[in-house]
Amino acid sequence: MKSRNRYVYISVIVAISIIVVWYVSTECLTVSELIFPSPKSVILAFDEVLKSGYKGYSLWQHVLDSLKRIFEAFFLAAVIFVTLGLICGCNPKLRAAMEPVITFIRPLPPLAYYSVIVLWMGIGDESKVTLLFIAAAPPIYVSCVEGITKINADYINAAKTLGASKRQIFFKVILWAALPDIFIGLRNSLAGAYGTLVAAEMVAAMSGIGWMALDASKYLRSDVIFVAIIVMGITGLLLDEILKTIDNKIIYWKGKE
Amino acid sequence: MSNIEEVYEAEGELISVKDLSFQYESFKRNVSNDYIFENLNFNIYRGEFICVMGESGCGKSTLLNILAGFEKPTSGSILLDDVEIKGIDKNRGVVFQKPSLYGWYSVKKNVAFGPTVLKWPKDKIEEQVDYYLKRVGLENEGDKKVFELSGGMKQRVAIARALINDPEILLMDEPFGALDALTRESMQKLLREIWYTSGKTIFFITHDVDEALQLATRVIVLGKNPGRIVSDISLPFSRTIIEEDSNKRIYTEEYFEYREKMLDLISIRNNKPLEMSI
Ligand SMILES: Nc1ncnc2c1ncn2[C@@H]1O[C@H](COP(=O)(O)OP(=O)(O)OP(=O)(O)O)[C@@H](O)[C@H]1O
Numbered sequence A: 001m002k003s004r005n006r007y008v009y010i011s012v013i014v015a016i017s018i019i020v021v022w023y024v025s026t027e028c029l030t031v032s033e034l035i036f037p038s039p040k041s042v043i044l045a046f047d048e049v050l051k052s053g054y055k056g057y058s059l060w061q062h063v064l065d066s067l068k069r070i071f072e073a074f075f076l077a078a079v080i081f082v083t084l085g086l087i088c089g090c091n092p093k094l095r096a097a098m099e100p101v102i103t104f105i106r107p108l109p110p111l112a113y114y115s116v117i118v119l120w121m122g123i124g125d126e127s128k129v130t131l132l133f134i135a136a137a138p139p140i141y142v143s144c145v146e147g148i149t150k151i152n153a154d155y156i157n158a159a160k161t162l163g164a165s166k167r168q169i170f171f172k173v174i175l176w177a178a179l180p181d182i183f184i185g186l187r188n189s190l191a192g193a194y195g196t197l198v199a200a201e202m203v204a205a206m207s208g209i210g211w212m213a214l215d216a217s218k219y220l221r222s223d224v225i226f227v228a229i230i231v232m233g234i235t236g237l238l239l240d241e242i243l244k245t246i247d248n249k250i251i252y253w254k255g256k257e
Numbered sequence B: 001m002s003n004i005e006e007v008y009e010a011e012g013e014l015i016s017v018k019d020l021s022f023q024y025e026s027f028k029r030n031v032s033n034d035y036i037f038e039n040l041n042f043n044i045y046r047g048e049f050i051c052v053m054g055e056s057g058c059g060k061s062t063l064l065n066i067l068a069g070f071e072k073p074t075s076g077s078i079l080l081d082d083v084e085i086k087g088i089d090k091n092r093g094v095v096f097q098k099p100s101l102y103g104w105y106s107v108k109k110n111v112a113f114g115p116t117v118l119k120w121p122k123d124k125i126e127e128q129v130d131y132y133l134k135r136v137g138l139e140n141e142g143d144k145k146v147f148e149l150s151g152g153m154k155q156r157v158a159i160a161r162a163l164i165n166d167p168e169i170l171l172m173d174e175p176f177g178a179l180d181a182l183t184r185e186s187m188q189k190l191l192r193e194i195w196y197t198s199g200k201t202i203f204f205i206t207h208d209v210d211e212a213l214q215l216a217t218r219v220i221v222l223g224k225n226p227g228r229i230v231s232d233i234s235l236p237f238s239r240t241i242i243e244e245d246s247n248k249r250i251y252t253e254e255y256f257e258y259r260e261k262m263l264d265l266i267s268i269r270n271n272k273p274l275e276m277s278i
């Protein structure tokens, strides 16, 4: 924690240098604005999108629509797969049953099955949320199972020698001991869903920050694409920071034993 | 071998190990030498402070785990008050080498774990937690988080957590092995006092001859291949230290004689005769 704060200036310097290099290279080299927009044109585009929105929706509306889809999918995945992961973590037979499904889905690129989902669910928001859901689920499940299966046997034995029932062991020991891993799973899940956002908004969307980037490319508006990318990047960063902060608050004992 | 009857103030057997044989399941495919114990017999008497010694890998932890119920005997039985032990229960408290406290609970809640799951009334829990925290000298640390404690303090909490349920016997697997010399000594003193004043039976594994000499009323030395009792010695020093109220170590001639004997016994090899008498 401390060393991270101490060297934060390095991160800041690198971030600023990237922007400077970007600025200088677009100024000195004669690259077409279409291919590589300068910081200035990106700022102008940002200003334009902020003021008049993009294709009928304000920038915030686009971001909000995307976040809504992500959170819907993330929430569903969290509720269902934390439960499932915890149950399967405690039960090797169920775990074996889930294994092929999860290991098959996990590495699949979302675009591979997106067309099938659209075929089944239509082009509305449901198919988008479903796609994000499928991307969000495996990390949660995998982390929950891992969190439970790697619990120090002494923790459970100690509880048993103190007279705890199975139920009490689950709620007072196993669940807590697995909590750090559950949180890692949730963070990875949100990152996974976020990474699938653009793919999810490819088909028949009218709004969303991912869609904005795709749509802008149709009109060769690289500056708008850059705006969308930067907004996406910062939003993603903030989301992860929020989860990380909650994580540190709730799991104050993490890594301190 | 010293006679069981000689054992200091034996008060009737608490645990009796009968024809215990044990092998780890993963070893069952092997042809020979896979038994950690074969036909082990011994009793544990009420109020004893037993230290178990023996070279690494001879099965000390395995024996403790069987007594605790973490492992099942392959054959033979273990009786506690003439009732066969089946699995883990709250009659046998365990203090692990690593404290294994629950980091998500405060010190108080860790100590209160047993009473809480056993659904004691709230005020009784509180009173007993305070009592046992005081007993281990942590009356001011109750609200701390586990990670704020030192290694010795953690082990004190672990002892309080195990004691509060008032188990018949306290099983301890090298509980002070990871502590520095000074902390170790104060922990030994604490444990000796708790043992003496509470009359608890303690089964204590250690590598340290001096620790055994200064704590135990009886030392069991285990040998290897198969695990067996090489020697069973009763010792006077623990009581002397308490009753003479001197926490100074008693490095008498007698002490060093015992020390030499024990060091010899521990390093016994397989080919030496089983009945090594002392
Ligand atoms: N879970 C296990 N599965 C299989 N074999 C085991 C297992 N645990 C221990 N053993 C084996 O059983 C034997 C006795 O081990 P044990 O841990 O009881 O020894 P110990 O006397 O406690 O040693 P130490 O002094 O090093 O703690 C060793 O040979 C060890 O390799």
Ligand SMILES: [Mg+2]
Binding pocket: B060, B061, B062, B173
């Ligand atoms: Mg051991």
